[in-house]
Amino acid sequence: MNTLEKLEEIRKKLEFRPKIDEASFSKIRLKDYTIPEVDYESIDLSTEFLGKKLKIPLVILGWTGGSEYVKQINEILAETAERMGIGFGCGSQYAAIENPGIQNSFTVIKDLAPNVLKIANVSATHLKKENFGVEELNKCIDMIDADAIALYFDTLEEVLKPEGEKNFKGLLEKIKESIPHVKKPIIVKGYGDGITRMDAIALHDIGIKYIDISGYAGPNKYVIEEYNLYKDSYDFSRNIAKVFQKWGTSTVRSILNVSGIYDNSQMKIIASGGIRTGINIAKCICLGANIAGVASPFLKTAEKDVENGKGSLQSIRLIKTFLEELKIAMFVSGSETISDLTVDKIESF
Numbered sequence: 383m384n385t386l387e388k389l390e391e392i393r394k395k396l397e398f399r400p401k402i403d404e405a406s407f408s409k410i411r412l413k414d415y416t417i418p419e420v421d422y423e424s425i426d427l428s429t430e431f432l433g434k435k436l437k438i439p440l441v442i443l444g445w446t447g448g449s450e451y452v453k454q455i456n457e458i459l460a461e462t463a464e465r466m467g468i469g470f471g472c473g474s475q476y477a478a479i480e481n482p483g484i485q486n487s488f489t490v491i492k493d494l495a496p497n498v499l500k501i502a503n504v505s506a507t508h509l510k511k512e513n514f515g516v517e518e519l520n521k522c523i524d525m526i527d528a529d530a531i532a533l534y535f536d537t538l539e540e541v542l543k544p545e546g547e548k549n550f551k552g553l554l555e556k557i558k559e560s561i562p563h564v565k566k567p568i569i570v571k572g573y574g575d576g577i578t579r580m581d582a583i584a585l586h587d588i589g590i591k592y593i594d595i596s597g598y599a600g601p602n603k604y605v606i607e608e609y610n611l612y613k614d615s616y617d618f619s620r621n622i623a624k625v626f627q628k629w630g631t632s633t634v635r636s637i638l639n640v641s642g643i644y645d646n647s648q649m650k651i652i653a654s655g656g657i658r659t660g661i662n663i664a665k666c667i668c669l670g671a672n673i674a675g676v677a678s679p680f681l682k683t684a685e686k687d688v689e690n691g692k693g694s695l696q697s698i699r700l701i702k703t704f705l706e707e708l709k710i711a712m713f714v715s716g717s718e719t720i721s722d723l724t725v726d727k728i729e730s731f
């Protein structure tokens with residue numbers, strides 16, 4: 383059985399699991415080698431993505447920015463990424479395009495993390511606006527000296543917000559037209575909803591070569607909170623966001639939806655959504671992802687770091703934890719390098 387067939391087999395088996403109730407990591411297992419032919423000390427966790435070397439296949443992912451507090455958060459996380467040799471993707475830069483006065487909450491990223499992989503970020507829906515296009519995308523890239531720009535689709539959130547963009551017609555065409563004029567590669571990113579097969583095919587067909595999964599990983603309490611913020615604008619008998627709390631495609635299934643059709647030369651994958659351990663990272667890579675992305679846990683550590691005022695201690699500890707867990711997972715699955723983490727390391731089930 384070749385790699386694509388094996389990935390397809392795992393995807394089909396997941397299809398018949400009764401419920402998508404979390405990122406699905408517990409539904410797959412890594413093979414455990416009791417006698418691995420591996421020297422723990424020489425395990426190499428490094429990889430390359432978008433032309434940048436990463437010490438661990440990990441990128442910190444985006445949160446909305448544009449205030450003094452977010453500047454502090456970005457400072458902590460950029461410093462952490464540079465020190466630990468991992469990537470950093472910022473949150474939406476739209477506010478800084480609208481109001482250049484707050485750009486310094488983003489420019490700190492290029493100042494503090496000059497050497498690491500950096501990903502600019504803005505909602506794909508802005509491309510519907512008259513005054514937002516290629517020029518603005520390039521401004522976002524320059525603002526942080528990014529290696530790529532992520533265009534995120536917060537589809538469920540847009541439809542739940544009173545002022546959200548509810549007409550997605552023509553968006554793919556706008557992205558397709560932008561590709562040749564944007565100075566760095568475009569990554570299309572989910573926002574907690576994951577990626578279906580149809581999404582993957584549509585993106586491939588317009589020339590996208592990078593997908594950030596952002597799979598469904600559990601109740602998205604933030605969407606519900608956001609909805610509550612706007613609830614005065616509604617006249618419904620209940621919080622509709624709650625009804626959609628379990629919407630989306632799990633992270634594991636989303637990776638398989640992409641890697642089951644396209645190999646790595648056609649589509650590169652950032653696996654994200656509910657990644658909380660180094661074992662999760664190892665599983666994602668075995669399933670076909672290139673690197674993993676983590677958002678919420680780093681927001682929590684960065685908040686603590688800002689509060690404690692002692693540098694990026696908690697955020698660095700979290701990375702060291704991911705690193706150690708990934709290294710142990712690699713040892714017990716007989717893997718010396720990241721490229722040894724293949725689908726053959728997944729237990730049949």
Ligand SMILES: Cc1cc2nc3c(=O)[nH]c(=O)nc-3n(C[C@H](O)[C@H](O)[C@H](O)COP(=O)(O)O)c2cc1C
Nearest residue numbers: 443444445446473474534596604655656676677678
């Ligand atoms: C409150 C909140 C704000 C977010 N802001 C952004 C954003 O500005 N841009 C973006 O691409 N994703 C944004 N995300 C999505 C995250 O980057 C990430 O895809 C998602 O939280 C899943 O990863 P996690 O489980 O590691 O948190 C946001 C998520 C939340 C909950």
